[in-house]
Amino acid sequence: MKIVVVFKWARNPLDARVSADAAISWPGVKLAASDDDPAAMEIAAALAAGDEVVGLTIGDGDTAWAAARGAARTVVVTDAPGETDSAATGAALAAAVRRMTGVGAVLIGDSAWDYAVVSALAGRLGWPAVAGVTAACPERGELRVTRRLGAATQALSAAGPVVLAVTANRAEKNVPGMKEVLAARKKPVEKITAADLNTASRYQVQTQGVRFPDTPPARIIDGGDPPTACEQLIAALRTDGVI
Amino acid sequence: MAIDGWVIIVDENRAGGMLDAARRLGGRVTAAVAGRRDLAKRAAGMGFDRVLCWESADGVPPEAYAAAMAERAAQEAPRLVLASDAPPARVLLGAAAAALNAALVASVRAVAAAGEKIVVSRAAAEGKVLEDIAVSGALAGIFDGDDAEQRGGAAVTVEIVPAEAGAALRVLSTEAESGAAGLLTAARVVGVGLGLRARDDLQIIEKLAAAMGAETACTLPVCDDMRWFASHSVVGSSHSRIAPDLYIALGISGQPQHMSGVRDAKVVVAVNSDPEARIFKNCDYGIVGDLYKIVPVLTAAFAASKNP
The missing domain is CATH 3.40.50.1220 (TPP-binding domain)
Structure with a gap:
């Protein structure tokens, strides 16, 4: 089954720089693979069972990430809109998938960096979609998909083509070495632009401003003297009525 | 200007908070429930103006109703659709957003009306900052604001929406972790x-x-x-x-x-x-x-x- 894996479609919010006036900047920060991207890639490689895995990404960063993990080729939407307009990012990704034929499943990391892109991709494709996926394997011509739902684990059958948003439950185990990365850079990369995809939107989004949340800062207690620190904490918890 | 909103519900998580948020736009707020009828009934007692229910048959996950719910959303064209970050809710929201050609914003803490526009406050940079985004057209938001307890008055009637779930997604098993x-x-x-x-x-x-x-x-x-x-x-x-x-x-x-x-x-x-x-x-x-x-x-x- 031909599988598309979407990777490196957001920047890590941890890398955002917040200045004293709450302004956000991203000095030198590129789109990055989230913790969930390797999990999506791993399931994709297993599902493909020797068929083609195509990496799909946006922006102008290093495109070898999926290729180094087994993707035969990579498609890049070089100017897909990002950040504020997540629906447009999702729409561009969906349109890029539609250009390909014979795709059985699209896998994307179900990353809390921006859940909106995941929703938009699934919605724009209009395929059956499951989020919070932790495993998937072929079963009787369909896919058996496992996902976490709160404190429960649920198994679903999914008849393709489907979108699976995969959530990682561990760190990547087999990180590719330099050899794989160098070989990956020789694999084909197709660059397309948003203009090629014709994804017009009927809405406009515009940032109006940023501010700090008005939640009170934590009360920090010096734990150098444990008895005093604990005494202060217990007193505070009593005042709050939680003990 | 009163702006009507939908709140997509697959469980009760943050349903009260989403209702509160949608109320800020001054319009009618509809609960769009995908799941069991008793969930819709609980939503009906929370204070929504109307409850639509895509009642799930045995073994059918909420996501199976994505296309049907999106079709109804397109007919009614609410300017605002909110959902929690529960995985099924995000899939339903994505389908509705596509049908409405709506902007999609995650980590939504609050919404407000500003003339013809909706201003959405979302958490950015890992919640260190709130960003206000003005949206013209429809907005679909993944709600991450505070929940609010709702004590609605008289419960409204639940409207069961007859809908095809398709055959693509089925639940094989659900194992709750007893621990x-x-x-x-x-x-x-x-x-x-x-x-x-x-x-x-x-x-x-x-x-x-x-x-x-x-x-x-x-x-x-x-x-x-x-x-x-x-x-x-x-x-x-x-x-x-x-x-x-x-x-x-x-x-x-x-x-x-x-x-x-x-x-x-x-x-x-x-x-x-x-x-x-x-x-x-x-x-x-x-x-x-x-x-x-x-x-x-x-x-x-x-x-x-x-x-x-």
Whole structure:
């Protein structure tokens, strides 16, 4: 089954720089693979069972990430809109998938960096979609998909083509070495632009401003003297009525 | 201008908060429920103006109604659609957003009307900052604001929407992790992170939990990498989300995936030796200190408060 894996479609919010006036900047920060991207890639490689895995990404960063993990080729939407307009990012990704034929499943990391892109991709494709996926394997011509739902684990059958948003439950185990990365850079990369995809939107989004949340800062207690620190904490918890 | 809104409901998580948020736009608020009829009935008692229910047949997950719900959304064209970040809700929201050609924004904390536009406040940069975004046209938002208890007046009638679920998605099995039940309803929880150095040291945590009358929980790496706890003890966005009165986080750095699981805790206390730990920006009380020194003293203090 031909599988598309979407990777490196957001920047890590941890890398955002917040200045004293709450302004956000991203000095030198590129789109990055989230913790969930390797999990999506791993399931994709297993599902493909020797068929083609195509990496799909946006922006102008290093495109070898999926290729180094087994993707035969990579498609890049070089100017897909990002950040504020997540629906447009999702729409561009969906349109890029539609250009390909014979795709059985699209896998994307179900990353809390921006859940909106995941929703938009699934919605724009209009395929059956499951989020919070932790495993998937072929079963009787369909896919058996496992996902976490709160404190429960649920198994679903999914008849393709489907979108699976995969959530990682561990760190990547087999990180590719330099050899794989160098070989990956020789694999084909197709660059397309948003203009090629014709994804017009009927809405406009515009940032109006940023501010700090008005939640009170934590009360920090010096734990150098444990008895005093604990005494202060217990007193505070009593005042709050939680003990 | 009154703006009508939809709230997509697959469980009761944050349904009251979403209703509150949608009410700010002054229009009619519809609950769009995908699931069991009793869930729709509970929504009907919360104060929504109207409840639509895509009643799920046995073995059919909520996502199977995505196309049907999106079709109805396109007919009614609400300017606002909100959903929680539960996986099925996000899929339903994506379908509705596509049908409405709506902007899609995650981490939504609040919405407001500004003339013809909707201004959405979302958490950015890991919640350090709130960003206000003006949207012309329709807005679909993944709601991450506070929940609110709703005591609606008379319950409205539930309108069952006849709909095809398609055959593409079916539930094969659902296994609730029985061990998590206590954690989900506990009034007090002690959570453990990688700041604990060895498995044997868990006994000091268990003593504290016993003195507090608390359940124990852990972060994902403590379960998956260290294997000190079963997975039903993991608290975080991909596992259990808890809402105790008191959560004490011991040696937990405060990664977002863990903290989103305790967002509904009333009071969060963090004990960590690293004054720069992220959790100190995300708690009510923080003790900067060695948990190995703090925990025994805290245990004695809780024991004493229980038996004064």
